[in-house]
Amino acid sequence: MKFEKENLKKRINLYYPEECNKNNLLRNIANYLLQTIWEKGKLKWDCLGHFSKIEPVKPRKKGGVLKLHYEKKVYYVKYYSHTQVSKIFKNLFRSVEGIRHFKTAERLKKRGINTVNPLLAMTFQRSFFVKDSLFVTEEIEGFSLSNYCNNTPSINSNGEKLKIAGNLGVIWAKLLNNNILHLDPKPANFFVQKDFKINLVDIDNVYFYPYLPFFMKKRSIARLHEYFLRAFNFKIRDKYKRVFLDDFTKNINKNLDKEKLKNKIEKITREKLKNKS
Structure with a gap:
């Protein structure tokens, strides 16, 4: 995808x-952010309470997530600012996070993987070597998978959780078929929509590779497996x-031998659960 720079x-x-x-709309949102909270490239966390359209979701000094209400729609704004030398050095040789994650979202969508709809990215040249960035996406209607799994049985049934489990298997197969690794597959990084469709919402730790050895794919499956075994109750594990x-x-x-694969994944997952217990 080609990007316009303005x-x-x-x-x-x-x-x-x-x-x-x-x-x-893109320019209007960008200018609104500049006029309110991103003065001189620094996010003004202390002033967020003065703007009714903006609310903090994950406030952090070096970055965070904001919820923006603009023209009857909701957007999420992710802010990236680094002081670590290692991060600053890496960004000298690659696109900064806001632009990089915009491209990641587009690449995922082209491969048929449900994820956030990216709207825009912004950058601020803080110094000769340091550049901060923003990444703005449209809201996805649904529920955080973390909250969904932890709700009481009256809110979601075991049958629904099993549908989610099946859809997780499908989306993970799509990722690995395209040589994509998600290194932080926590339930909080997935959203469930009404039809139980799974969306990736936090894509900071999604990486594309020209080739993935199958042992890395098995480790990836086991990592996801481990997180969700912890999230679901023991009765339906x-x-x-x-x-x-x-x-x-x-x-x-x-x-491949499906049963052999299942046994290997089970073994790796048990080791991970045992090490963290």
């Missing part, structure tokens, strides 16, 4: 898809494992 102010640039060149692995093996693009 200078908004001194040292501040706006990035958006080339086909959205005539979309004034065995059913969850069966549904997840069945749907995963049906969709993975590789001729």
Whole structure:
């Protein structure tokens, strides 16, 4: 995908898809953020309470997440600012986070993997070597998978959780079929929609590779497996494992011994759970 780059102010640039060149909403949102909370490239956390359209979700000194209400729609704004030398050094040789994660979202969508809809990215050249950034996405309607799993049985049934388990198996197969690793597959990083469709919402730790050895793919499956075995209650763990692995093996693009694969994943997962218990 090609991006348009537009200078908004001194040292501040706006990035958006080339086909959205005539979309004034992008510029309006960017200018609103500049006029309210991103003065001179620094996010004014202390002033957030003065703006009714903005509320903090994950406030942090070096970055965070904001919820923006603008023209009857909701957007999420993720802010990246680094002081660590290692992060600053890495960003000298790659796109900063706001732009990089915008591209990640577009690449995932092209591969048929449900994720956030990116709207724009902004950068601020804080110094010759340091650049901060923002990444703005549209809201996804649904529930955090972490909250969904922890709700009482009256709110969500075990049958619904098993549907989610199957959809997790499908989306994980799609990721690995495309040589993509998600290194932080916590339930909080997934959203469930009304039809139990799974969306990736936090894509900071998603990486694309030209080739993935199968032992890395097995480790990736086990990592996801471990997180969700912890999230689901003990009564349905065995059913969850069966549904997840069945749907995963049906969709993975590789001729393999399905039972052997399941046994290996189970073994790796048990080791992970044992080490963290």
